[in-house]
Amino acid sequence: MTLPRIAIDAMGGDEGVRVMIEGAALARRRHDRFKFLLVGDEARIRKALETHPGMTEASEILHCDDVVGGDEKPTNALRRAKTTSMGLAVNAVKKGDAGAAVSAGNTGALMAMSKLALRTMPGIDRPALAALLPTLGESDVIMLDLGANRECDARNLVQFAIMGAAYSRIVTGRDKPRVRLLNIGSEETKGTEDLQDASAQLREARGLAMQFDGFLEADKINRGEVDVVVTDGFSGNIALKAIEGTARFVTDLLKNAFTSSLRSKIGFLVSRPATELLKHHLDPNNHNGAVFLGLNGVVVKSHGSANAAGVANAVAVAARLLEDKLIQRIAGDMTSLDEQQLGGKPVPRADSSAA
Incomplete structure (x- = not known):
C-alpha cells in the first residue's frame, strides 16, 4: 500500500536537518513505502541526503531558510507561516501536497499554525495534544490534553475522550x-464541577466506541489499567x-547505585539485561510522536531533543494514523x-470554520 507522502519540517528540533533527515531515512528503511516532502534549506538537506542515498528518490525538497525559533511566541510565528519550514510543512497538508506533517519545532507555534491552516473538525471545539506513555500492561496509554488547552470545560473533556478512544483503537x-x-480521587464526588459533569455525560452516553470507567488518580496512569487518560492541558502537562522526571530520576538513581562500589559494579554486570530493558522502556525516543487530535489533517509533534530513532518513531506514528484513517x-x-442525547441535551455541532 502506497501512503500519502509525509511533510518533514527539516529545520525543527535541537539538531535540525541532520537528525530529521536521519530519522526519516531510518523510518523508510523499516518501511520502504514512505515518501517525503522535505521542507527547509535545500543545500543543507541535500548534504544530509548524501549519507542516505535511498532517500533521494523517495523525497522532494521544498526550499525554505526561515525557521521558527524555539522560544518564539506563537503569535509572532503565525505571521511567518507562509515563509517558515514549519508553516510550509503544515500548509502542504492543507493543500493536499502531503498527507501528514512532522515537526520537532516550537510546540505552541506548531499548534497555532496547524489550527489556523487545517481548522478543527466538525463537532470539535478545540484540538488536543495526545501522546503515548509506557505502562506495565501490554500496550501504551494515550494521554490528552498535554498542553494545548490550559482550561477545559465538560464539553471539551467529552470530545477529548472520543478523540483519544479513536486513537487508542488504532494503537x-x-x-x-x-x-x-x-482526577484527585476515584470517587464520583471528587473533582471540579466540569469533571463531574463530563463523567456524568460519558456514563449516560450509549453507542460510543469506548468503555468509560470513571476517574483515575495520577499514580495509576502507567499501571496498564487504562487505555486513555483524559484531562485539561494544564494538569496534563504537569x-x-x-x-x-521520575523516569530520569529512576535511571540516574540506578546508575549511581551501580557505580558506587566494586560490588555494585559486579551486580550491574549480573543484572545488565534487566537494566537495559528498563532503559529501553523508559527511553522517551521509543514513545516519541505526540499528535494534535481534532484537526482536519494529521500533524505529529516530535520532541525537540529526539534522536534519529525518536524521529523515525514520530514518522511511523504519522504513517500509521494515515493508514488507519484516524480522521x-x-x-x-x-x-x-x-445522534444521541448526551446529558439530557443534544450536543450542537461546532463551527469548523472557526480558527
Missing part, C-alpha cells in the same frame, strides 16, 4: 478502549513532566455523539 486494537478522567474514525464517532 491497542481494542474495539472499546478503557477511558478515564484524571503530569507528563512529572512522569518524565475518519473521529468523524464517525462525533456523528454517533450527535
Whole structure:
C-alpha cells in the first residue's frame, strides 16, 4: 500500500536537518513505502541526503531558510507561516501536497499554525495534544490534553475522550478502549464541577466506541489499567513532566547505585539485561510522536531533543494514523455523539470554520 507522502519540517528540533533527515531515512528503511516532502534549506538537506542515498528518490525538497525559533511566541510565528519550514510543512497538508506533517519545532507555534491552516473538525471545539506513555500492561496509554488547552470545560473533556478512544483503537486494537478522567480521587464526588459533569455525560452516553470507567488518580496512569487518560492541558502537562522526571530520576538513581562500589559494579554486570530493558522502556525516543487530535489533517509533534530513532518513531506514528484513517474514525464517532442525547441535551455541532 502506497501512503500519502509525509511533510518533514527539516529545520525543527535541537539538531535540525541532520537528525530529521536521519530519522526519516531510518523510518523508510523499516518501511520502504514512505515518501517525503522535505521542507527547509535545500543545500543543507541535500548534504544530509548524501549519507542516505535511498532517500533521494523517495523525497522532494521544498526550499525554505526561515525557521521558527524555539522560544518564539506563537503569535509572532503565525505571521511567518507562509515563509517558515514549519508553516510550509503544515500548509502542504492543507493543500493536499502531503498527507501528514512532522515537526520537532516550537510546540505552541506548531499548534497555532496547524489550527489556523487545517481548522478543527466538525463537532470539535478545540484540538488536543495526545501522546503515548509506557505502562506495565501490554500496550501504551494515550494521554490528552498535554498542553494545548490550559482550561477545559465538560464539553471539551467529552470530545477529548472520543478523540483519544479513536486513537487508542488504532494503537491497542481494542474495539472499546478503557477511558478515564484524571482526577484527585476515584470517587464520583471528587473533582471540579466540569469533571463531574463530563463523567456524568460519558456514563449516560450509549453507542460510543469506548468503555468509560470513571476517574483515575495520577499514580495509576502507567499501571496498564487504562487505555486513555483524559484531562485539561494544564494538569496534563504537569503530569507528563512529572512522569518524565521520575523516569530520569529512576535511571540516574540506578546508575549511581551501580557505580558506587566494586560490588555494585559486579551486580550491574549480573543484572545488565534487566537494566537495559528498563532503559529501553523508559527511553522517551521509543514513545516519541505526540499528535494534535481534532484537526482536519494529521500533524505529529516530535520532541525537540529526539534522536534519529525518536524521529523515525514520530514518522511511523504519522504513517500509521494515515493508514488507519484516524480522521475518519473521529468523524464517525462525533456523528454517533450527535445522534444521541448526551446529558439530557443534544450536543450542537461546532463551527469548523472557526480558527
